[in-house]
Amino acid sequence: MDAIQRELLEAVSGLHEIPTGAYNIRADGASIERNSTANIEIIPKADTSGIEIHIKPGTRHESVHIPVIMSQSGLQEVVYNDFYVGDDADVTIIAGCGIHNGGDAASRHDGIHRFFIGKNAHVKYVEKHYGSGDGKGERIMNPVTEIHLGEDSFMEMDTAQIKGVDSTKRENKAHLEAGAKLVVMERLMTHGVQHAESYFDVQLDGEDSAANVVSRSVARDDSYQLFTSHIHGNNRCNGHTECDAIIMDNAKISAVPELSANHVDAALIHEAAIGKIAGEQIIKLMTLGLTEAEAEEQIVSGFLK
């Protein structure tokens, strides 16, 4: 790995070096490092590009890192990664993609992630997207996440895209069986002329399944954001979706929450709020000695924390 690749790796996964535990590091279109453990096996797909991650039932407190870094301008790829999480497992999966584009051609990574989560399993999934480089070439990421949550399982998805991705279309779908729970926290910041769309489609199929899909975003400059979240209550269930956005400069934001109740005991709530930073928040921080610009920065970074 060179310096740029190391910087990308750190930005998307917090890693300085090769991690312990199971991992697969993909750089410029190929897997450069891979490690399986006794409980977590990572194998390349035979027919297409991507990997399968098999986590044995009952695996406790282990982690999987699968960062993707791209520093070669003009590279375009679609990668299919499938996660099979065994019953009763409790694991953390850290994905993420960093693109450095110093050239004029667009670089693009589309990660298609599918999760098959067993009964009573517990998964924390962290995904960070980051772009850097001053070339004219666009940095594009179109992740797709498909989640199948087995009975009484739990998944927490923490997804962030704070800087440098020019165009993104994020599609997320989930099916939940009885007693399963999904918690999603999406944090997004767009600037310049960036364009970001995210879609969530959550099917609460099983009795007493529950989902909480929350998005916090900041749109600056001339950027555009679209947030769509559709929760289907197909059984006795609880669903909540919330979009909270700060709009700045000449940005545009659309929030489209949608609920469909297909069962009399489905309890579904949506909330959406878009607004600029409250003037009194800036004034309060100015009375503590911050300049207006510093106050704004502090409010935005707190909001996206």
Place this chain on the structure above:
Amino acid sequence: MLELRNICFQVPDEKSRNTREIGILKDVSFTLEDNKFVVITGPNGGGKSTLAKIIAGIEKPTSGQILWDGQDITDMSITDRAKLGISYAFQQPVRFKGVTVFDLIRLAAGKEISIAGACEYLSKVGLCAKDYIKREVNASLSGGEIKRIEIATIMARKTRVSVFDEPEAGIDLWSFQNLIQVFEEMHDQLHGSILIISHQERILNIADEILLIADGELKKKGSKDEILPQLLGTADAAGACNKVKIRE
């Protein structure tokens, strides 16, 4: 030393379709000496809060001057006044999504401080520090909690002038004595001056000086011993319920 000279503050009168102006403050002058504990009191709507905002730089006076050690700071920004040494505690503290109590105290201190250091301020205002330090300063805090956090941020600033707008509002009686101690301690340790807007007799009682502002004017000014008996002896100072009794 902070000096206010002939401060006037006018706003357009909406009833007259903005053709006339209403005087919120009319020719108010006073000097806040160093190391003094001054309480401003008076009826609601009399202009007290506006005066505090004018000192902090949040509102600009229509006319008049504000001097800091003789230097004219009338046109100085909120930020520069804060850096100069003026702190202002909001009557209705601002809430932030995502900004934690620790963030706010750290920003107030103006330097990196330890969690333990920040916790000390919270303990002084009667909050169990470990329960609060990581909490967001958002709508989940009660009125009394956020009011105490606001006071803690002012303590962390350690400035020469601290202005509090009705700090007692929302603070329960049980904690009230603590609050008095906080002000007394600030006064002793900082050697700065404290200006409190308050209706509370117990706060008026610890003042070196009391100012009475009503109808936008400075009506009375003097030591606690001079002013307090006059205030307590008038119908103005009585609560609404008592006034009803007097009329009956």
